């Protein structure tokens with residue numbers, strides 16, 4: 370199995386040449402051409418054919434027809450007239466497959482014999498032009514709305530130029546399955562359209578036209594679905610047909626790369642599926658499987674670095690070494706390592722601090738780099754000095770770098786690029802932080818689904834359920850990814866709606882969670898060192914006590930230290946506290962996990978968000 374890939378022009382924004390160039394650049398083999406893209410183009414069908422040939426794209430499918438079958442006599446005559454014109458155009462386009470989706474017209478006659486007869490007549494005309502017809506059941510079709518029903522009509526029509534188009538959305542949105550597909554002759558499976566979608570309880574037409582996603586970004590089981598179609602002998606392309614409001618207004622080149630990655634990930638997951646016949650050819654090179662986080666790099670301006678250093682000292686970090694050729698400082702504590710990259714080449718007018726990169730300890734960076742290239746990750750542009758570790762590095766959509774740091778013995782370590790400082794100061798305080806526990810990053814609103822698919826497919830990890838938090842300046846959607854067993858997580862956040870401009874709050878919050886074995890001791894050390902711990906309102910503790918049935922003393926101890934507390938259903942416990950926002954968008958968390966607590970505490974996220982907003986508002990007042 371090594372199917373060709375395709376994408377419908379309706380998935381992408383721009384003019385037809387924009388769409389075709391984006392599809393070709395992303396690595397697609399072909400396109401489904403939507404009628405408005407042809408009719409609205411100044412290019413003739415022959416010129417479009419030439420452009421596609423130049424770009425190495427085939428035109429796999431043309432989509433012009435509506436309300437064909439079950440039509441009253443007059444309309445069917447008009448359809449036939451138009452069909453001849455369209456089939457002639459398709460000859461010029463060099464496209465031999467046309468899609469007919471099931472009729473949605475109010476006057477559709479619900480009569481399988483009539484529908485089969487009309488489609489047979491149309492197939493007869495199509496055959497004269499060397500065109501074949503793929504018939505697709507829309508989930509909201511007037512008479513035909515299941516793939517089984519569309520097959521019944523194709524079977525009755527019994528014409529070699531008439532076959533089926535299966536579209537995952539129309540099947541899976543109805544919670545239907547492909548049982549019985551094995552009985553359909555493989556040569557009748559003319560075309561396969563793939564789309565994912567989130568679970569939404571809404572009108573199916575609206576769901577389909579606005580909320581489709583690329584495979585792996587929604588809730589549908591496309592591994593089983595696509596695996597079943599391939600197992601039934603389908604030999605055509607895997608073609609994406611995704612109607613999505615955000616993708617329709619995003620740069621087509623980015624959307625096309627995201628789309629292509631979704632198919633690469635899907636074929637790899639099908640290859641690994643125990644029920645599939647894995648020939649190995651679609652497997653991806655090994656995932657980085659990081660043992661832990663090598664470092665988090667924070668970029669700061671010379672002035673914002675002053676405040677950041679003060680906070681790191683108060684958190685018990687020590688400035689241990691400096692990069693040999695770049696203005697990068699290494700601060701560590703336990704196995705947690707933070708880099709401060711002091712930059713003067715930012716075009717930002719105000720001091721800022723941001724998480725710029727994440728280093729992942731990786732046994733085999735070369736294999737992981739091959740995987741990154743197969744999934745079209747963006748290489749991070751950077752300057753590597755002579756005799757410096759050449760680590761593969763990529764940019765995720767928010768611009769954060771992802772570095773693969775060799776961890777196997779005998780490989781040059783990135784730490785060799787740093788020289789120990791002559792005099793290393795003593796830790797200001799002993800906070801007992803042991804490692805980086807998780808990092809959360811804010812992704813651009815328009816690229817959230819892409820970010821999650823990118824990270825999940827590259828790291829080879831599963832998604833947990835996304836959660837939403839009601840922050841003071843809007844809803845925030847949050848997706849956790851467990852990157853490495855119990856030792857490292859990445860949380861990706863984005864606003865649920867495009868942000869307005871009034872919000873004075875944190876624009877793109879990022880946070881670094883540091884693990885400790887004793888949150889109470891850590892909190893006391895922070896109090897002694899004067900670390901800017903985030904105050905949590907008393908209201909929260911009163912409610913927490915009532916909700917969980919906690920002792921007065923225990924709640925008083927939490928409250929005195931601004932510690933938040935959560936329990937999971939297995940009885941695991943989590944104690945954590947936050948710092949205030951340092952600079953423009955970064956804050957730290959200190960987290961203790963007891964009794965096997967595995968998750969990323971979220972029950973009190975809205976409390977934390979409100980507390981940060983209050984802190985920043987009070988800064989603005991002073």
Ligand SMILES: O=C(O)c1ccc(O)c(O)c1
Pocket residue numbers: 432468470505507536562577578610
């Ligand atoms: O929403 C529609 O009209 C529509 C059109 C063509 C398709 O292939 C489809 O799945 C939906």
Ligand SMILES: [Mg+2]
Pocket residue numbers: 505536562610
């Ligand atoms: Mg479709």
